Amino acid sequence: MKSIARTTLILVLVAIVVIAGVAVVMLGGFYQGGTQPSKEVKVLVLFDVGGRGDLSFNDMAWLGAEKAKNELNVKVDYTTPRSVADMENILRSYSESGEYDLIVLVGFLWTDPLNKTADNYPNQKYALIDASTFVNRNNEVDILFREQEVGALVGVLASGMAKSLNANKVGAVAGMSIPPLWRFHIGYLFGIKYFELKTGYNVSLLWQYTNTFTDPQVGYNTAWQMLQQGAPVLYGLAGYTHVGMMDAVVDWNKNQMGKAFAIGQDASQEWYAPEYIPLSGAKRVDVAVYTAIKMVVENKWEPGIKALGLAESGVGIWDLEGVRTFAEWARDVGKLKDYTVDEVVSIVNQTRTQYIDSSTWAVYNELYQKIASGEIAFKDPVSVDEYNSIIDALINGNLNAALFKGSI
Amino acid sequence: MSGKPGILKKLFENIASRRREYGLALLEVSLSILSSLIITAFIMILMGYPSDLSLVAYSVMFSKGFDNASYLLSRASPLILTALAFLYPSLTGLFNIGGEGQLYVGAIASLIIALYTGNSLLALIAGGLAGAALGMLLAVLRVYRNVNEVVAAIMINWALFNISMFAIATYLADPSIPHLTRQVPDTAKLPLMDLGFLRLNTSFLVALAAAIGGAFLFYRTRLGFAMRVSGLNPFASMIAGFENRKLMLTSFALGGAMAGLGGSILVLGIVHRLDTMMMSLYGYGFLGIGASLLGRNNPIGVVVSSIFLSGLLIGGQWIETRLGLPHQVADLIIGIIVISLAIPFAYHYMKAVLKVKRK
Numbered sequence: 001m002k003s004i005a006r007t008t009l010i011l012v013l014v015a016i017v018v019i020a021g022v023a024v025v026m027l028g029g030f031y032q033g034g035t036q037p038s039k040e041v042k043v044l045v046l047f048d049v050g051g052r053g054d055l056s057f058n059d060m061a062w063l064g065a066e067k068a069k070n071e072l073n074v075k076v077d078y079t080t081p082r083s084v085a086d087m088e089n090i091l092r093s094y095s096e097s098g099e100y101d102l103i104v105l106v107g108f109l110w111t112d113p114l115n116k117t118a119d120n121y122p123n124q125k126y127a128l129i130d131a132s133t134f135v136n137r138n139n140e141v142d143i144l145f146r147e148q149e150v151g152a153l154v155g156v157l158a159s160g161m162a163k164s165l166n167a168n169k170v171g172a173v174a175g176m177s178i179p180p181l182w183r184f185h186i187g188y189l190f191g192i193k194y195f196e197l198k199t200g201y202n203v204s205l206l207w208q209y210t211n212t213f214t215d216p217q218v219g220y221n222t223a224w225q226m227l228q229q230g231a232p233v234l235y236g237l238a239g240y241t242h243v244g245m246m247d248a249v250v251d252w253n254k255n256q257m258g259k260a261f262a263i264g265q266d267a268s269q270e271w272y273a274p275e276y277i278p279l280s281g282a283k284r285v286d287v288a289v290y291t292a293i294k295m296v297v298e299n300k301w302e303p304g305i306k307a308l309g310l311a312e313s314g315v316g317i318w319d320l321e322g323v324r325t326f327a328e329w330a331r332d333v334g335k336l337k338d339y340t341v342d343e344v345v346s347i348v349n350q351t352r353t354q355y356i357d358s359s360t361w362a363v364y365n366e367l368y369q370k371i372a373s374g375e376i377a378f379k380d381p382v383s384v385d386e387y388n389s390i391i392d393a394l395i396n397g398n399l400n401a402a403l404f405k406g407s408i
Numbered sequence: 409m410s411g412k413p414g415i416l417k418k419l420f421e422n423i424a425s426r427r428r429e430y431g432l433a434l435l436e437v438s439l440s441i442l443s444s445l446i447i448t449a450f451i452m453i454l455m456g457y458p459s460d461l462s463l464v465a466y467s468v469m470f471s472k473g474f475d476n477a478s479y480l481l482s483r484a485s486p487l488i489l490t491a492l493a494f495l496y497p498s499l500t501g502l503f504n505i506g507g508e509g510q511l512y513v514g515a516i517a518s519l520i521i522a523l524y525t526g527n528s529l530l531a532l533i534a535g536g537l538a539g540a541a542l543g544m545l546l547a548v549l550r551v552y553r554n555v556n557e558v559v560a561a562i563m564i565n566w567a568l569f570n571i572s573m574f575a576i577a578t579y580l581a582d583p584s585i586p587h588l589t590r591q592v593p594d595t596a597k598l599p600l601m602d603l604g605f606l607r608l609n610t611s612f613l614v615a616l617a618a619a620i621g622g623a624f625l626f627y628r629t630r631l632g633f634a635m636r637v638s639g640l641n642p643f644a645s646m647i648a649g650f651e652n653r654k655l656m657l658t659s660f661a662l663g664g665a666m667a668g669l670g671g672s673i674l675v676l677g678i679v680h681r682l683d684t685m686m687m688s689l690y691g692y693g694f695l696g697i698g699a700s701l702l703g704r705n706n707p708i709g710v711v712v713s714s715i716f717l718s719g720l721l722i723g724g725q726w727i728e729t730r731l732g733l734p735h736q737v738a739d740l741i742i743g744i745i746v747i748s749l750a751i752p753f754a755y756h757y758m759k760a761v762l763k764v765k766r767k
Contacts, residue, residue, distance in 0.1 A: 014435060044729060049687055077729040082721065084688035085486075085679050089479045090725060096476070112588075112681070176587050176684070211577060214685065384583065 041074040041297050044100040045289070046090065048107035051080035055330060056239070056267040057285055061106040061129060064286030068293040076293075088113040095121040102127060102296045104289055108178070114140070125301065127292035129285060130180070138303050141295070143288040146309035147180050148187035148378035148402070149371050150281040153310075153317055154263055155191020156367055157279060158233045159203045160360025161261055167233070171206040171226035173245040175213040175238035182387040184237050184265075186378065189394045190402045191367070197399065197408065198363045206231050210241050219244030223262075227252050232260040235281075236269075249276050261355070268318035268326040271336055274344045278351035280323075282316045284308070310372040323348050376406035433704050436752040437713075443751075444744035451740065457733070465737060468730050473723025482609035482678060484711075484718040486511075489615050489670030490696025491703060491710045492622055493539075497547075497663040498705065499626055500656055501639040506546055506561030507667040508693025509568040510539040514668025515675045515689055516572050519580065519589060519682060522596035522675070531596055532614065532672045539668015540661040542568075547660030551653045557660070565693075569686060577684045591681045598677035611677030616711060618666060623707040635659050667693060698746045717742060 045065045047058045062078070069076045077100075081087050091113045094103060103124065105114060108131035115133050118126055118140050125139050132142035158170045172188060174181050189205055196202050206226050210218045223234055223245035234249060236242025242265070249262040250273050264270065264280035288308055295301050308314020318326075327344040330336040339347070370376045379402055381387035393401030399408045449462035474480060493507040504510075518535035522528065546564065549555040580589040598610040626632035638645035638655045645652055670692060675681075679688040699717050703710030724738020 014438065078732070079725050079728040080735065081725070082735070083691060084683060085674060085692075086483070086725075088678075089483060093476050093479050093722075094729075109683075109687075178585070178587060211684070 041072075041102070041293075042100045043068070043074050043076045043102045043104060043293055043296070044094055045076060045078045045104045046094075046106065046110065047078065047080040048109060049081055049084060049087075052078075053333075054240070055326070055333070055335070056269075057130075058106060059329075060267055060285040061104070061289050064284075064289030065104065065293065067286065068290050068297075072294060072297045074293060074297060084109060088116055091117045092120075095124045098124070101125065102293060104129065104292055106285070106289070107131065108180075125296060127289075127295075129288045129292070130283075132305055134305070136304055141292060141301075141303050142305045143292060144305060144307045145180070145283050145288070145314050146307050146378065147183035147283065147315065148190065148380075149309045150265075150283065150315035150317070151184045151187020151189075152191035152194065152367060152371065152378075153364060154235055154279065154281045155188045155193075156195045156364045157191075157317070157356055157360065158188075158235060158263060159192050159195035159201065160356045160363075161233045161278075162203050162231075163199075163201050163360070164355045164357060165232050165259055165261075167230060168202060169204050169206060169226075169229065169231035170233040170235070171223070171229075171231035172208070172235040173219050173222050173226070173238050173242050174207060174209050175241060176211055177209050177384070179381070181209070181237060182381055183378070186381070186387070186390055186394070186402050188235060189391060190378070190399060193394055193397065193399055194367055194408065195360070195363055198366075199359060210238055212241050213239035215241050216244030216247065220248045223248035224252070227257070227260055232258060233263065234260070235263045235265070237265050239266075243272070246272055246277060249273075261351075268322045270318070270323045270348045271327040271330045271339070271344050274339060274347040275351065278348055278355065280318045282318045282322065284314050284316075287312070287314050310368065311374065320345050320349060370406070374405075376408070377404045378402055379404040433709075437702065437704065437749070440748035440751065441745055444741055444748050447744050447748070448737065448741045452733075452737065461731065461733070465727050465731055465733055468726050469720065469723030469738060471723075472726035472730075473719035473721075476722070477605075478607040478609070479722060480715060480719055481606075481612040483722060484715040485609065485611040485615040485677070486670040486674045486692050487696055487699050487714040487718060488711055489618060489666045489673065490693050491699035491714055492618055492696075492707060493543075493663045493667035493670065493693070494697045494700040495663075495703065495705060495707065495710055496622060496626075496666060497543075497656075497659045498700070499639050500635045500659040501642065502547070502550070502656060502660055503558050504543065504546075504561065504660060504663045504667075505558050505697070506542065506565060506664070506693075507670075507696050508691075509561065509565035510542050510664045510667035511671040511674075511689055511693045512568050512572045512686065513542050514539040514671030515682060516575060516580075516671075517668070518672035519592065519675050522592045523580070523590055526593045526595040528596045528598055528676055531592075531676055532669065535672025535675075536665040536669045539671065540665035542668070543664020544657060544661045546664075547657045550660075551656050572682075572686060573684055576682055576686075580682070581684075582681075587684045589682045592676060596676060597680060598673060609677050611673035614669065614673050614677075618669060619707040619711050622662075622666075626707070631655075631658070667696075670696075698742060701746055701749055 045061060050058055052058050052062055065076045068074055081090050087110060095117060104127045106129050110128055111131045111133055114126060114128055118137050122139055128142045130145065132144055162170050185207055192203050192205055206229060208222050210222055212218055219238055219241035226234055234245055236245045246262045249260045252260045253276055262277045264277055266283045268280045270277045270280055310316055324341060324345050327336060327341045331341055379390060381390060390402050445466060452462045453459050490507045490511060493510060494504050497504040514535035517538035518531040521534040522531040546557050546560050549560050550557040576589050582588050582590045601608045601610060626636060634650040635655045638650055638652045642652050674689060682688060699714045700710055702713035720738050720742055724735040727733045727737055728735040
């Protein structure tokens with residue numbers, strides 16, 4: 001008797017589980033049906049593996065998509081792959097669903113998956129941000145940045161700050177030796193040499209690849225060595241690694257080792273330590289994402305490779321308004337601890353006026369005009385050899401070697 | 409004549425009790441899945457989401473997670489192997505936490521062989537052997553030096569993670585994209601089989617063969633029987649004349665080979681290249697432990713549970729796009745399933761303890 005009762009119980013429970021399962025799956029079908037018949041443009045943003053919350057690259061992509069959502073009235077969905085192994089399959093399954101008018105892929109890790117997928121879905125549009133497959137497809141636009149332009153402007157300002165600190169070296173903590181970093185290197189060195197040409201003040205560059213974008217400890221050690229070698233102005237080009245560089249600069253100042261400054265990149269990072277980070281270079285991933293979505297909404301799809309520079313406000317130096325925006329953002333997620341937003345902005349403003357003199361700003365403005373107007377344009381190295389030869393020529397004072405158009 | 413009915417009766421009883429055993433296991437697993445869904449729903453309500461959202465989330469998760477069989481099976485294949493890597497040693501009473509490290513060496517070994525020979529079979533064998541060698545190392549430390557295999561595995565995992573990154577960055581890197589290795593040549597890639605309704609990744613067949621082979625070994629051969637006995641009761645096994653040490657070494661090497669093979673099929677069948685942060689491999693070894701527990705110590709059960717977990721993970725991705733919920737909801741469900749799977753075990757254990765006390 002007991003075993004019959006138990007068998008019945010088991011059967012009943014299994015039945016409940018099965019029925020619940022079927023009901024849930026059917027509800028899923030119903031739910032899908034409910035949202036299908038909308039005519040609005042739908043966009044899917046696929047983040048880098050890191051995902052949101054980095055207060056930098058991925059968050060800026062999100063910012064651009066949110067702006068498009070509010071201003072262009074599109075529906076935007078997001079997702080973050082868990083691992084690189086998932087990326088191709090994720091891309092394939094969303095492409096297959098045909099639900100989205102545009103799939104925005106954020107970051108270079110998507111290059112390989114996109115190459116394997118894009119040809120199979122000719123009606124699905126893709127926008128790859130900050131990377132390129134270098135293959136021309138009618139359904140793909142690759143949006144790159146002209147990092148040389150922001151690098152050059154930062155180079156001028158860094159040299160100016162070194163001058164006001166009576167130093168003759170500046171440094172950069174770089175991530176891996178990949179093409180975007182090559183472009184930064186060329187620009188940064190160009191800016192330093194341009195400053196020398198205009199003011200006669202000679203500054204040399206310490207450039208170091210750390211081979212990682214994720215290890216702040218390595219960034220800290222690298223930065224500390226540069227500070228000891230007498231480079232008081234350091235440019236961070238290594239993502240999370242250069243957060244360690246910023247910590248090193250803060251400690252250097254706090255331990256009375258001398259005055260030193262850090263320069264951020266991509267997002268405005270002044271809020272992290274406003275007294276010691278007076279500047280950040282901008283790489284407007286948000287503008288790139290917004291541009292891509294806008295092309296689809298306005299039916300002006302232009303496949304191919306697009307590069308955003310100063311003229312398109314794709315790169316630049318964050319102004320105080322940008323500094324304020326990111327400081328507010330950091331405050332909202334509880335990362336801004338020791339300062340208020342207003343304090344951040346006023347400290348940054350004060351440091352900028354104190355340590356960057358008017359002659360430096362004059363050089364900056366002149367270079368800015370030349371780049372923005374297209375009077376000069378930078379070369380884009382496609383191989384390590386070409387990159388190395390440009391760097392060598394720049395070190396020897398041949399500024400034109402870095403230029404594709406125009407001359408100094 | 410008189411003996412025969414007895415044998416038949418025994419056989420029938422045996423089958424009946426087996427069936428009840430499987431029925432119970434199935435029931436326990438379904439109940440823990442159901443209860444974890446309910447618990448997660450409560451957590452979501454506590455987190456401030458509307459109460460009906462969890463139902464919608466589950467419906468999206470299950471309908472989207474299991475509607476693309478090709479993706480589902482290829483996602484599950486490496487997971488089946490890392491789950492087997494935990495399962496096989498556990499049948500002899502050892503805990504192989506080192507699946508993650510064995511996966512790395514397997515992946516690197518088969519990548520190197522694939523790059524230099526362009527032969528997928530050789531690359532698979534190399535991956536399996538590399539994993540087995542590492543498993544063997546842990547087992548030797550355990551058996552002959554009494555070093556706890558869990559502690560050793562955790563430390564070796566980290567060492568291997570960093571050595572692998574070094575190898576990738578220095579020797580295997582693609583000169584034009586230095587953060588990636590060169591790609592596996594086309595001849596060494598595991599092919600996709602187009603069956604019309606399904607694009608079956610050959611790597612799934614490799615994983616399935618490994619599971620069926622393991623089931624055969626453990627439940628149909630003398631060696632497998634000896635391994636299980638030594639796992640259940642080392643003392644009895646010693647009395648019976650089995651060599652426990654050898655059995656442990658064999659099972660651990662077998663587990664290592666499974667994880668190594670998992671790394672191989674990831675490289676040869678799915679990602680085709682590695683990156684300097686090991687992002688394409690990270691986590692499969694650890695997730696395999698959960699899949700093994702969910703599979704109830706049974707190789708075939710592991711195949712089912714790996715597919716199920718992969719479905720949850722894929723569905724979790726769609727939750728994020730459709731509803732804007734964090735995909736951690738899917739991770740939460742998986743974590744709670746694994747915990748609630750321990751509840752029936754605790755129940756049986758308590759019952760046994762109470763029985764002993766009553767006597």
